[in-house]
Amino acid sequence: MKRPSSWIACVGPFLFPWGEAGSRRVYGLVASLAAAGRTVVVAGGGPEPRTETPLPGIDGPGSVSYLGLAERPAPEAGPVRSSVQTLLRWGWRTAQWLDAQPTRPSHVLVHGGQAQYMFHLRRWCERNGVPLIVDVVDWFNGHHVRGGYLGPLHLSMKLALHHYYPRCDGIIAISSYLEAHYRSAGRPLLRVPPTLDVKNLTLDARNSIADSSPLTLVYAGNPHGNKKDLLGTVIEAVGRVEREGAQIELRIYGPTQDEVRRIVDGRPLPGGVRCLSRLPQSDVAAALQEADFTVLVRRPDRATEAGFSTKFCESLASGTPVIANLTSDMGRYLRHNIEGLVCRDHTLDEVVTALRTAARLDGAQRSIMRQAARSRALESFDYRAWAEPVGNFFRQWG
CATH class of the missing domain: 3.40.50.2000 (Glycogen Phosphorylase B;)
Structure with missing residues (x-):
């Protein structure tokens, strides 16, 4: 050429x-x-x-x-x-x-x-x-x-x-x-x-969210057997909040149901957990946009601090706020109650606290957070x- x-x-x-x-x-x-x-x-x-x-x-x-x-x-x-x-x-x-x-x-x-x-x-x-x-x-x-x-x-x-x-x-x-x-x-x-x-990413028409709609979370990726992304902690937190009476659904894309069960040591999955297998990359944005939040919890270590999650950037670009503990440079772009919800650390109690907060948000608050996530991505990513x-x-x- x-x-x-x-x-x-x-x-x-x-x-x-x-x-x-x-x-x-x-x-x-x-x-x-x-x-x-x-x-x-x-x-x-x-x-x-x-x-x-x-x-x-x-x-x-x-x-x-x-x-x-x-x-x-x-x-x-x-x-x-x-x-x-x-x-x-x-x-x-x-x-x-x-x-x-x-x-x-x-x-x-x-x-x-x-x-x-x-x-x-x-x-x-x-x-x-x-x-x-x-x-x-x-x-x-x-x-x-x-x-x-x-x-x-x-x-x-x-x-x-x-x-x-x-x-x-x-x-x-x-x-x-x-x-x-x-x-x-x-x-x-x-x-x-x-x-x-970000500019040319097609967005859905989800401009209004009903106050009564269940809280929908999404995880998409490879948790490397719970060594990289603490998916097991997220699942346990979903189960606890679910038992408290919250309507909550966690959609997992990537690992199979058997792999997810191994992550939780064979225990039964909470009723709101859906294992939906691997997605083609072209379908990831649409799956993210159907959720209220992406959940990304990682154990702080040198590998986590040195890298930077592509999933985090893709979620904000899709207008989907993120629930996460701050690793790497995420603190530059994720502000609590603006582009998402910040867990103070990666422990189960902190993730549960964040999910409780997310479940209490009304439709207008979720919509404002979606707009802020998208604006941050346009500016930064x-x-x-x-x-x-x-x-x-x-x-x-x-």
Whole structure:
């Protein structure tokens, strides 16, 4: 595909158009670059063919297109092929693709590369005099990866975090925690929260809510067996408030009913809990908008503080307030009784208190909170709002 002489390559083995959380994060960044006038080619880990596909719905003088480089092993690949690809050759195909381009990119933006991937990318950028910018979104937790803390995948992630990322030419951090951690590296640094196309997100017509309507809550995602999102605590809180006489329903999208039962150690689920299985990403916004609140309770730890929940931003963008304890930078955007309800901590008693408060809200109060949630998202999480700071950050290198 023909492109201008100045273009940005955005690469990463986990980038796909655009269902997974990492891809949604990158979509916001590259959309901001396009709004700032840049041409971006996203070369992800998806399967071939290697045909650049323009991404629709991008506002601005620039553009974004996607192609797959098959960096991730195919599902049918055996353990030997998969291990060779991820442990030895990860990033090699991306470097080959960069070598084959008729003009070098002005920058390489990398997302989600572990040590092996970063080794190939950094070597290519140094050899060709192209600045390498890294987007850092996690402090990896060994509980959540195959092999655990001492497994090769976690060790590779840690090597990237501590060795390769600080040596990149520029760093984009998703949170204040990561921003503070990498400040000592002395590299140009920019904090950008998760962003998305808030402006064009279709909203339902739920402008009025009856005072007598039941309180509807939603959880959508993967709780990682109650290790990341404390879904078990939320379910127990729903049961307690339900026994007190409140009309309350919790809709769970993602884990199966059997997985949810394991989270609560096999105990019967409260009557108001509905396990509705996994949703396609295109249907998530509609499911959020049908609820009064999204509930997001997390145990504060380093991984939680370093990351930033995409679910939180998507909920506010959908006009759905959030019930949550404050982790990462959520306190910048979630004010008690305005964009949602704040739990003072992640304990059962605090979640119960928040649900009791939510159940007492009348229809007008819920509607006002929905409007505030949407306004906050437009101001803070729409990719257009970040076009200028992201564009200026990349201009440091031309």
